[in-house]
């Protein structure tokens with residue numbers, strides 16, 4: 445049999461699933477978040493394999509050069525990819541390479557980018573079949589017989605996430621260096637500073653119902669019933685038993701803190717039925733924390749929710765309005781005060797205080813320097829925080845992204861859709877100002893009105909530019 449990957453992998457199928465990401469991210473990664481596994485790939489390959497439709501797989505992240513990718517692609521009839529906007533440059537290049545080495549081969553592309561930027565993909569002849577939307581009920585037929593499908597297909601998903609099989613995580617790519625492998629805990633995922641290894645990433649819900657203009661995924665991800673609490677716990681216990689020990693969990697839901705009935709059941713069952721009360725990372729919004737503070741507090745105290753991701757985005761009402769965030773400065777400060785208070789109390793009891801993973805955007809069109817100062821002031825006010833800052837990126841599919849693309853102001857292109865946090869992404873934004881701001885050059889403005897103790901915290905936050 446033909447060896448296709450390293451010393452271990454053997455060619456088993458003529459169909460190749462290519463996992464997408466930056467070259468080298470599974471060899472010597474630039475940061476921890478580049479190593480997360482793709483649940484879309486995991487879910488669909490699991491469904492395929494359960495139906496006896498085998499696929500080989502490797503990742504661009506396991507390769508050091510595009511030449512290596514080209515070599516590994518040789519001899520396949522079919523290339524399958526999950527394309528998101530931020531992996532579109534890699535998908536575009538891979539499709540071209542695949543056709544060069546396999547002129548009679550076919551390329552099937554599905555995923556978020558196919559849904560939100562179909563025109564862009566239609567213009568590339570190498571994409572033979574493009575599937576928009578979810579793929580659970582379409583993938584098997586499409587991969588078995590792509591020629592029986594039109595060039596563009598609308599995929600069919602499941603009504604509920606309870607219909608999803610548990611992902612066979614051994615179908616995910618492995619780290620491709622001895623050094624990375626030592627710490628990776630494959631097929632679990634590596635530690636990234638949020639909780640102990642090995643990390644189990646999970647999805648309990650698929651869609652966030654809010655409509656922030658830089659995101660609004662409810663406009664392009666079909667609604668789907670949340671996975672039941674029992675199944676989530678069952679899967680975690682299975683992972684711990686089979687691949688563990690699990691050290692902590694990352695709940696990748698866009699919005700974990702929604703649906704109080706589900707959350708109350710989680711509070712009741714997770715501490716009782718999970719093999720261990722694993723600490724976890726999960727996302728909330730400042731306005732809903734203010735709406736349901738008791739529920740939030742119970743989750744923190746009783747379920748070991750230790751890293752609270754909140755898309756604060758900005759500390760200025762004016763910008764929050766531009767973003768249609770539906771949260772106010774007051775909501776943000778309410779949430780910060782509440783977490784500070786609970787954290788102090790838990791520390792007094794000798795327990796670990798929860799911290800914010802605080803998503804922040806700078807460089808939003810229409811933002812004034814005073815707005816940005818307010819944002820940095822807000823970050824400094826947080827007592828326990830891991831700031832995750834990036835320059836606003838106009839992603840297709842979002843209302844503001846679509847508008848800026850239509851106005852010709854987006855600087856993202858098929859060769860560079862990249863989301864490096866400090867990339868320049870929108871024409872007309874004064875990036876020089878933002879770089880100076882993050883280098884701490886406007887400390888006096890940022891510190892205005894802050895208590896003396898907080899002023900002493902550094903305003904130099906360039907190190908918090910995070911690619912995730």
Ligand code: B12
Pocket residue numbers: 477478480481482483484485487488524525526527528529530552553554555556557560575577578579580582583586599601647650651658659660661665696697698834837839840841862863864911912
């Ligand atoms: C988890 C997650 C991450 C994780 C892990 C990413 C990974 N390796 O998988 C992390 C934290 C790293 C991350 C980072 C980012 N993310 Co993200 N992320 C998500 C999130 C919340 C879940 C993804 C997921 O697993 N979904 C569930 C799986 C099952 O869905 P899926 O992959 O789309 O696959 C389904 C379909 O697309 C389809 N399908 C997929 N492939 C194929 C192939 C074929 C052939 C077929 C037929 C069908 C098909 O079928 C699948 C099942 O229905 C989504 C939002 C969401 N709810 O999906 C955002 C999302 C994908 N992320 C997004 C963005 C923008 C980012 C960032 C750029 C952050 C930012 N806003 O700046 C960074 C980029 C990081 C980088 N490397 O540069 C956007 C993408 C927008 C777009 N137009 O593509 C989303 C949609 C969020 C949003 N609303 O803005 N992200």
Ligand code: SF4
Pocket residue numbers: 652653654655656659660661698699729755
């Ligand atoms: S930014 Fe957050 S709250 Fe807003 S729509 Fe997206 S996931 Fe929901």
